[in-house]
Amino acid sequence: MKLTVVSLLIMAMVLSVYAQRPRVIDRTTDKPSAARPAPVSQSVKAKYEGGVFGYNKSMDGTLFFDDTNSRLLFRNKQQREVLFIPYEAVSSAFADTKKRQPAAASVASAVPLIYALPARFIKTKVRYLTLQYSDPDTKMAGITSFRLENKDTVASVLRTVAEKSGLTARGEIYVRKKDDEAKKNP
Numbered sequence: 001m002k003l004t005v006v007s008l009l010i011m012a013m014v015l016s017v018y019a020q021r022p023r024v025i026d027r028t029t030d031k032p033s034a035a036r037p038a039p040v041s042q043s044v045k046a047k048y049e050g051g052v053f054g055y056n057k058s059m060d061g062t063l064f065f066d067d068t069n070s071r072l073l074f075r076n077k078q079q080r081e082v083l084f085i086p087y088e089a090v091s092s093a094f095a096d097t098k099k100r101q102p103a104a105a106s107v108a109s110a111v112p113l114i115y116a117l118p119a120r121f122i123k124t125k126v127r128y129l130t131l132q133y134s135d136p137d138t139k140m141a142g143i144t145s146f147r148l149e150n151k152d153t154v155a156s157v158l159r160t161v162a163e164k165s166g167l168t169a170r171g172e173i174y175v176r177k178k179d180d181e182a183k184k185n186p
Contacts, residue, residue, distance in 0.1 A: 040065075040156035044148065048074055048082070049128065051144030063146060065160060072131075072161060074146070085144070089135040090165040094173035095154045096128040096145065127154045131161070 046063045061082065064073040073084040127148050134141040148154045158174070161167075167174035 040160045044157055047147040049145045049147055051142050085133050087165040089133045090131055091134050092132040092175045093161050094130055095158050096130050098126050129154055129157050
């Protein structure tokens with residue numbers, strides 16, 4: 001009896017020591033989150049949410065990659081140019097997700113009935129492309145955001161803006177390094 005108890009204790013110690021060994025990490029394969037998103041077309045449906053001086057109200061429209069003029073262009077539903085941000089002015093870009101309550105759910109939850117209680121818990125994910133910019137021509141700087149359809153679209157547009165703007169990946173965001181700016185403006 002004592003022999004089996006002692007052998008079980010020894011076996012438990014050996015297994016616990018083996019479980020604490022260092023693990024080998026294979027760095028040759030990319031993480032699934034680092035997989036390159038699908039390429040984006042020259043135009044993407046978007047909703048401007050604010051951030052550019054002089055354009056305070058949100059509006060539906062389309063984001064265009066205007067490569068001939070090196071800028072990200074936003075056009076409204078009538079296809080008129082509303083605003084643009086030069087690629088060289090973009091200093092950082094990232095994807096953002098917020099949980100919002102739809103308008104119908106907020107109206108339903110305003111009714112003081114016990115049946116309307118579940119409407120308070122209804123939330124939807126809203127995906128944004130957020131750009132921080134500093135325009136050297138106008139000396140204006142700010143942060144603007146565009147609401148896009150889904151996670152894949154945001155990832156594709158983010159990657160395209162980062163490549164065209166010459167931004168460097170730093171975790172989940174893309175930034176312009178200070179040494180890159182110093183080379184442009186000696």
